[in-house]
Amino acid sequence: MTHKIAILGASGYTGAELVRLIATHPAMEIVAMSADRKAGQEMAEVFPHLRHLCLPTLCKIEEIDFWGVDLCFCALPHATSQAVIRELPSDMKVVDLSADFRLRDPEDYARWYGGAHDAVELQKEAVYGLTEFYREDIRNARLVAGTGCNAATGQYALRPLISAGVIDLDQIILDLKCAVSGAGRSLKENLLHAELSEGYHAYAVGGTHRHLGEFDQEFSVLAGRPVKVQFTPHLIPANRGILATVYVQGDAKTIHKVLRDSYAQEPFVEVLPFGQAPSTRHVRGSNFCHVGVTGDRIEGRAIVIAALDNLTKGSSGQAIQNANLMLGEEETSGLMLAPCFP
Template sequence: MTSNQPIRAAVLGASGYTGADLIRLAARHPNIQITALIAKAHAGQPLGQVFPHLGSLDLPQLVTSDEVDWDSIDVAFCGLPHGTAHVEIAKLPERVKVIDMSADFRLRDLSTYAEWYGGEHGAPQLLSDAVYGLTEHYRDEIAGARIVACPGCYPTAVLLALLPLVKEKLIASEGIIIDAKSGVTGAGRSLKQNILFSEAGEGLSPYGIGSHRHVPEIEQEIGMAANQAVIVNFTPHLAPMARGELCTCYVQLPSGTTDADLRGALRDAYAASPFVRVMDEGVIPATQHVRGSNYCHVGVFADRIPGRAIVVSAIDNLVKGSAGQALQNFNVMHGLDESTALEQLPLFP
């Protein structure tokens, strides 16, 4: 940063869970001035009326996008739903940097987007401006980007665990099995029967079996690391908790490779990364140990099946899986310390 002027930020989708967590974190950022909060259905209301836990903040009331003076905005954090974000982002002035938490700019192939998201992309001309926002693996590209497409929560947990191992050829890119579990906030804030308390509480259920939209994103990035097309077996589950995500990945090892080799490669890959912690041998990652934080915990375990290993990662889906990663990317884009406003430790118990 060469200027002490505050960076003026707008939050699109400020009434959603990811928008609220972005506001919670960004409100304490020394370089950010939250200038506009955009939430169509709640326009005209004060933030504290929608989110009482944020009521102590001195922030502008919620407005529609059309009411914003975009000449007074430097960066837009976008927490809009998939399929909606690209329409709004396309309207923004080119000078406004965008950090998008939807899926609209994650996939590099337009036909893949249309297949998995049920329609043609509304702003294909902007795809060349977008960089995949997995901070630990794309720092250099993010630093000079106009649009950063933050990864989905599941891909964040999976890719942080597996990408270094694929790149170093310590695991096979074929035969990867991913068993994933997420808290109900991963489904968003709109009313859905399966996330009602009486439906989701005291139970555990898979969903999107064989067809979850995060699959092509995971395959895209692992395929790029492996320099070949890959197919993964991915099944997510809805867990009866508000926050948290746990991904258990079953992988094949080349002859002579051990779990210690995997652990060592992960430590080397993330030696300069403040938010990825590779656990000591035998220490099991758990969602309650990252809750409310921007940390990702990764553990490696030998499988009882010869030639296989189990890699487990845990994140908070709303922080490292969305808003926290967005703020981490903001810091990289603006030449700030990557950890700024993300130093908070996990909440436990």
């Protein structure tokens, strides 16, 4: 069976990544793609690397006939998604790649995103899209909220450790480096080559990054009490990739065993041998996440490092992984491509 797919916001990086991955998916066919400013253009004009594909012309959302569409990927900006999804057919499956449905509490959404949520009923319906931990809920969901790419990386490093109670929950430091594509495709002065290359810098310092809302929500549920991590993201002059270095208090060998056992059956999460550290270059363009554990010279402390591609496992690959479950396909379908190296 071939599932008919629509992509809203196909002219952004995550939209292009969805197209790239679906191009070799054995059970998905793209039948509609929207863009705003680029409506009326062919995808080959917007993304020349996709010119070999036979794709629908980009159009306005209101021009799409959703009759017969099995699943819609919504790759629109925050605050836009909720208004658009609210108007979509109520029986159509949706995977949202924005932040609009990640937080369950409307007050949390207002706090982190600066405005009231306009589709609260849908917010209650949405399932959090971290596939490895919400698999069965996702399988039966109509609306799935893709995670933040930074939030996903940190959670792969920490969720099993919090659940197992092997680290001090009040002593978690998360230092994260993210490539520039995580900021989207729109023109911004601080993302110009001359402004960004040959250096990197911290941003959202002191606990203002929006993905902290996801960490607070998910870690606190796991622990059964409030958990707040100390988190500083950094922007690096690379196109793709996230590297999260997490400093925790606990026995390093025990921490490694918990992670290894937790992910032993997971097709996309690889725990490296003890003492090895992952690299973004080894997951580039793939749906894999690599996790490593090393002991510190200070007894009772450990360093957990996680690496993934922010556009694939952190966003569009994760979205397709979730869509596979929602559509009754093999979870790995279309996603087992090897990382691109060098």
